[in-house]
Amino acid sequence: MSIKYKLLLGLGFLLCMILLVGIIAIYDVSKMMRNTQRIIQDNYESLNYCNQMLQSVNDYPIDSVQVSLFQQTLEKEKHNCTEPGEAQAVKTVDSLFQFILAHPNQPSFYSQIRLAINRVYEINQLAISRKYHFAQQEARQIKFWFISIFLLMLLLSIGFIFWFTHTINKPFIQLQQAIRKIANKDYNVNLSMHRKDEFGKLAFDILYMASRLKEYENSNLAQIKTEKKRIEVLIQNFPDPLMVIDENQYIVFANDEALRVLNLEKSIIGSKLEKLIPENDILRDIFNHNISSCSVENSVLNICVDQKESYFEVKRIKVKGKFTEDDDESHMGEIIILKDITAYKKLDLAKTNFIATISHQLKTPVTSMLLSLKLMQEDREHLLNEDQMTLVRGMQDDCQSMLNILAEILKFTQLESGKIDVTLQRHSPPEILKYALHAVKLQADQKHIDIDVQLPDQLPDIMCDGEKTAWVLINLISNAIRYSREGSRIEIALQEKNQELIWKITDQGPGIAKQYLEKIFQHYFRVPQLQQEGTGLGLAISREFIEAQGGKIWAESELGVGSTFYFSLKIA
Structure with a gap:
């Protein structure tokens, strides 16, 4: 039997029980209403007639109006005798009334008729009491039957609920377990459902689906293995060292070139990366001592390969995607x-040496x-005349200007070659500032620029390379003078904050657009709007010098107002 017919059968049975209870309730309520109506119509009218007759014979002697009223009421009572003994009592009342009509002045007849009327009244009162008790008994019986039927309905409903829940829930659990096994690629599903309802059909379809999926997986396994082999061959023949890491930091692929350069064995494929890093210096340099650090995308490594110094540019490509169409995009690994940039590095080194040599050779004749x-x-x-003096000054x-450019180029070549040395010593900030101000005094005087220095009463010493810090300070003040209008003002302030000394140089120049505030510290970059002489190396060298001492350098600017350059160095 299908689930549909089972539901119809169970719900139909409950509906029949509800109809049965409704019919019984209607019948019992109608019966109670009939009994109540009989009490009101018969006995209540008899009591009313008795009261009217008592009022008629209450006065002595009785007059003609009361006689007429008594006769009418007595006649009605004769036709309303419904209780045992009531007709005989009414007959007695009628006889006594006839005596009163014959002897209206006889007082004894009046007392006797009142007693007879009271007898009729008493018979009806007893009947009302009896019928009331009978109605209560019937109400109790109806209550009992209602409770019995309600309990029966309740038990049947509970039984139906448990039966239906068991009928539905058990196959649902079996189907759910089977579907979970299939989702986990376990296609050996056993659904022992010998049923002919919808669950039986669904179980058959699930078994059929599992068998087809198993066939599909077996048929595609060879193809998947072929594709995997193709990918391995492609990676193996990739000209550069290449390594693939999955989302859990396991090494998935590594070609022979990567194993040779990184000095690793073939057995490391499938190993956890964090276990190899402590034992391999090259991996430790690539991953910056931290597996989860992916901030460094490109860097250059100096590696000794086959007893030769080689240079390699490291590229870390983060792979994101979806494993299935329903998944969200997530990190899937890293390549x-x-x-190998050894040849380019040698050419770059030769260029740097050439520029350094030419700069040094040009410096002497200049x-x-x-x-x-x-x-x-x-x-x-x-003595020279005025025109000749103007030419000489020019x-x-x-x-x-040529000497300054050559000095910057020499500093830059030192930075590129990595031969720059930083000697950190304890220095007094006012002394460094005094040296820098003396160096730029002539340049400031020529443009009539006032340099306002704001120093706290007490300044701590700093740990720095005095020569390079003074060079940075001179370069920043010189730039401020160069780009400030004649007769303007430059402010220099020092502030102690968080165990660092912050230097602040503010000018009243044209300002720098926000999009260039980071680029101005790059090599050879010059702000497009500023038509001033320079190589674009001064700020780049300044950043290298400050960062080499463990400090920071940055700038803030507002177009049309001026610029402020900051750099910080650690307090001694």
Whole structure:
């Protein structure tokens, strides 16, 4: 029998029981109403007639009006005798009334008729009491039957609920377990349901689906293995060292080139990455001492391969995607590629050495030219006229500008070659500031710029490289002077905060757009709107110097108002 017919049968039975209870209730309520109506119509009217007759014979002697009323009432009572003995009592009342009519002045007849009327009254009162008790008994019986039927209905409903729940729940659990096994790719499902209802049909369909899925998986397993082998061959023949890591930090693939460069064995495939990092310096450098750190996307490693110094650019490609269409996009792993850039590195090193050599070679004749121009100015025997002095000053400015550019290029080549040394010592900030202000005094005086220095009463010493810190300070103040209008003001302030000393240089120049505030610290970058001389290396070198000392450098600016440059160094 199908579940549909089982439901119809159970609900139909409950509906029949409800109809039965309704019919019984209607019948009993109708019966009680009939009994109540009989009490009101018969006995109540008799009591009313007795009261009217008593009022008629209450006065002595009786007059003609009362006689007429008594006769009418007595006649009605004769036709309303419904109780045993009531007719005989009414007959007695009628006889006594006839005596009163014959002897109206006889007082004894009046007392006797009143007693007879009271007898009729008493018979009806007893009848009312008897019928009331009978109605109560019937009400108790109806209550008993109602409770019995209600309990029976309750038991049947509970039984039906338990039966239906068992009928539905048990196959549901079996089907749910089977579906979970299939979802976990376990297609050996056993559904022992010998039923002919919908659950039996559904179980048959699930078994059929499991068998087809099993066939599909077996048929695709060879194809999957083939594709996996193809991917392994592609990775193996990739020209650069390549390693694939899954989302749980397990090594999935690594070609022979990666194993050779990283000095690893083939057996590491399938191993947890965190177990290999402590034993391998190259992996530790790649992952920055922290597996979960993915902030470094590209970096350069210096690795000794086959007893030769080689350079590799590390590329960490984070892979995101979905395992199934219903899943959310999540981290699926990471691809590590080591690109051999040894040849490019050698060319870059040769370029750096060439620039350093040329810069150094140019510095000597430019210095000689400056010295010669100074001697010409100081020659007392051959005084120069005003036009000649203007030319000489122009040549001095050009030579000085050339020396500054050459100095910046030499500093930059030192940074690129990695030969820059930082010596951290205890220094007094006011002394460094005094040296820097002396170096830029002439430049500030030429533009009539006032430099306002704001120093706290007491300043702690700082740990820094004094020469390089002074160079950074001179570069920042020189830039502020260069880009400030004539007769303006530059503010320099120092502030102690969080065990650091913050240097602040504020100018009243044209300002820098927000999109360039980070780029100005890059090599060779120059703000497009500012048409001033320079190499674009000064701020880049300043950042390298400050960060090499463990500090930070940054800038804030507002167009049309000016710029403020900050750098911080640790307190000694």
